[in-house]
Structures are given as structure tokens and as C-alpha cells.
Amino acid sequence: MRLGRIGFLNVLPIYYPLEAGFVRHAFDLVSGPPAALNRLMAEGSLDLSVVSSVEVARHPERYLVLPDLSISCRGPVQSVLLLSRRPVEALEGAAVHVTNQSGTSIRLLKVLFRRLLGFREVHLKTVALSQALQNGERPEAFLAIGDEALMWAHRTDYPHTWDLGSVWTQWTGRPFVFALWVAQRRLFEHTPTVLEEAAACLRRAKAWGLDHLELVCQAAKNQEILDFDELRSYYGHLHYDFGPDEREGLRHFFEHLAELGEIPAVPEIELSRPLCREA
């Protein structure tokens, strides 16, 4: 079974136990930024993957959502940041670069600009962010996610920082769901037991990772993006459950997206009962 893996630190509590051999598995792992995984799932090249949460609303007929996994926050997320040269409230009409690695965070930024700040004019340009900045481009503001956001959080040339998780939670009082694990519905129809075992395996990996966060931080430290204490704080802010509060927060986000015409309709989030079985 081909399983997608985001190539960022954010998923290490789930994937380190698999990759380091602490939880046995039979997956072929395919790593990439969220936007690439979204594409691979949409074209059917992956069986199961973590994808941007907005993908569930874009292809509700294709996917089943795994019941107890997500990448969420309830306040600061630390790795989804708008970095700006001027105060964010003064960005109306400015050209803002957004990373081409994202699906959900770009939509979240649109919702916040349009609905929270009341901007009428929003110019988001999707770019390969590292390359653009290396080539000397200096947008007024840019949206970074994942490891890039962690690395660039303290740039002095972009002193105004918006942590999109914080802003969402302060505004709505709800958690925000950035990513979900989804399976191709056809897989469930043709080989349900294979999918059930895969879902159980991911559940075991998550339980192991959260029980051994110190080991996960040790492994993550080697990537030299954050030090041990920063990693502990980072993983302390990320939530990996997909409970009633997360579902409510996601539904609220989808309602905004539907009203802005970003998705055709608010989908029913279909959780497959058999996938909820205990590991």
C-alpha cells in the first residue's frame, strides 16, 4: 500500500515510529510537500495519505477520512506563518506571496483577509517560496508552512508575524484542522480489511509517537531546524486527534470557504465506521 508522508517535521510523531522500525508496517512511503500529496491522491497514485484538509471538500466523493488522525492546533501552530514587512492590517491590495506547498493554509489566509480583516482586494501569488526569496524577490509579505515557516520565523526583514493558528482560534474560539489522513474510497470497497489494518497501524504509530515524544524530538533535532526544547514546544502545540471539536472547527472553516466560492459546498465528513475499530 502506498502511503503519503509530508516531508516536514510536523508529522514525525506519526512517521518516526514507522520509519525507525518501532511499529511494524507494510507501507511504501512516498514523501512530499502537502500540495504534491494532494495531487497524487487526486490522481489515484497513492492509496492512503495525509492531505490538506481542504482536499476533503474538493473531492468528497473520492475519499474516506480516517477517524482519529489530523494535524490541528488550538492556538499557535508555529509552522503556518504570514511574515510581513508592514502590519498585517495594512496589507490590503499588497502583493502577497504564498507557498506552492500548501492547499489549506492559502485558503485560511484568504478567509482571514476577507472575513476577519474585511479586505476587498486580495492578491495572492503562489510561488516556490525558497527559490523566489533566494532570487532576491522581496514581496511585501509571504505565507510559509512547515519547516520553511519554522526556519524563517525570526527574520528581521519581515518583523510582523501572523501565526494563522493563533489568529483563527482567537477569532472563532475553535481548533483549526490543517490536514487529515484520507483513503481512496475504492480501496475500502475492494479490500476493506487491508485498509482497516493500515488504519490500525497508523493508530499504533501515533500512540507510540505520543508516548515517546522525547525520542521523536531527539530524532527531529538531527535535522537542525529546531533544538530539543523548541521541538518539545512545537509538538506540544500540534494536535493529532480528530474529535468533535476539530470536526466543528473544520466545518466552520468549510462554511467560510463555501461562502467565498472556494469550494462548491460544505461536505459531510464521512468517517468509515469499520476504520474506527480498536487497534
Ligand SMILES: C=C(O[C@@H]1C=C(C(=O)O)C=C[C@H]1O)C(=O)O
Ligand atoms: C501545521 C502545518 O499544517 C500543514 C498545512 C497544510 C496546508 O496548508 O495545506 C497541509 C499540511 C500541513 O503540513 C504545517 O505545515 O506545519
